[in-house]
Amino acid sequence: MWWLLPCVLGFIRLYLDGVKVLLYQLFNRSFILPDLPKQNGKVAIVTGGARGMGYEISRHLATLDMHVVIAGNEEHEGLAAVKKIREELNQGKAGVMLVPERRTDDGFELHFGLNYLGHFLLTNLLLDVLKKSGKPGKCSRIVIMSSATHYGGRLTLDDLQGRMCYSAHGAYAQSKLALLLFSYHLQDQLWVRGDPVTVNAVDPGMVDTALYDNLSSPAQLAKKPFAKLLFRTPAEGASTAIYTAAASELEGIGGLYLYNGRKTESSALSYDQRLQTKLWKESCALVGLQ
Template identity: 95%
Template sequence: MYLDLASLTSVRLFVQRYRAKGLPLHVLVNNAGVMLVPERRTEDGFELHFGLNYLGHFLLTILLLDVLKKSGKPGKFSRIVIMSSATHYGGRLTLDDLQGRVCYSAHGAYAQSKLALLLFSYHLQNLLWVRGDPVTVNAVDPGMVDTALYGNLSSLAQLAKKPFAKLLFRTPAEGASTAIYAAAASELEGIGGLYLYNGRKTESSALSYD
């Protein structure tokens, strides 16, 4: 089924179609994203990093939450996996300029979106625990992965990146490993509210716990 996370209308239509199928949902991996793109707006008027990386996933998760709750049960919780990034450590939520209209920075916008995802992950897990719902939420840092996400680097930066990519960057399969761990590992049954890197619990930024 088609889904464009940069369009809130597309997210709503996707959820309607999914619900119409009457299928359960045991795992939701929020993995789509853009990085370091020049200043652009979504069709809804949001800055692209914030609109796609955060708002699209936020709406998708909230609209599918009751399906996830119904699909989970004690001893077999449904799971939500949210892809964050180490760039969140440098992220700041500029509440009076979330859309970057005053001073746009591609790196700042990306870091802000990843910090927002972490805040959402922790807050949602707390709400689910309070309600006793059989759903866990964990955030994941896939590391530096050699994918098309880096396609928005300048030509000079692209050239500089190439010799280091094979040495320092992970393959897409390696980058996906922690997300798969969060989605399927038996030792994480019923455990949420974590930030995972290399399959291990890691401390996220102080702001992410605010």
């Protein structure tokens, strides 16, 4: 029965983190976006930008005169989002959670592959362009969408795909921890080289989106009466990411973890530089990067 322990612990950690977030949101107002400067045609790539928080980020950045590229898995959703945003403007990040054990087309565990590894690869493929686009005083910005669930996350380097013992709760928390380890390590590399690119991670809080569709039936029933009262709306959840992408006071500042518009300390494990380096090397090997 020992093999069940990681699954049980992952379940407990995830829901304890969720309770802490809900208690915070009960007694604290959602971050309200300040007036942000126009971005004058800067380019933003928003993964998962066709719905939920991703859509709100795309829509708001477009109102700031950014050229927004929506990246996602479903072309029809992206086209519909573009049409809707255009209509709104004329009138006036991708992820999964708690899915049963599944693999991506490349054979990666779905949470790890879609939430983390895809973003790791996309960011690295865009790095040269980001470096050339940025300059002192006008850095390119990378904004990583993590989650408070990372506090309960554990990274098992010899079983990143969850083959020995799969837990949807543990896999989701691991993917969010991996995003933080990645963002801190990448920022350190960029600073060493003096590249004009900043990397920050944000936590949207608990937001009422389709991510919760994979909760168990009892959890779904327990969620419904509290969602309207305690959960953030997609627009509220997107506000910290929008602020991080466009606020002038964050120019040149990287390596942060922001929640509700404020700098926050992430888990002690996320700052482990040896773990950051090991994950980076393993991720490069998995996606075929030098």
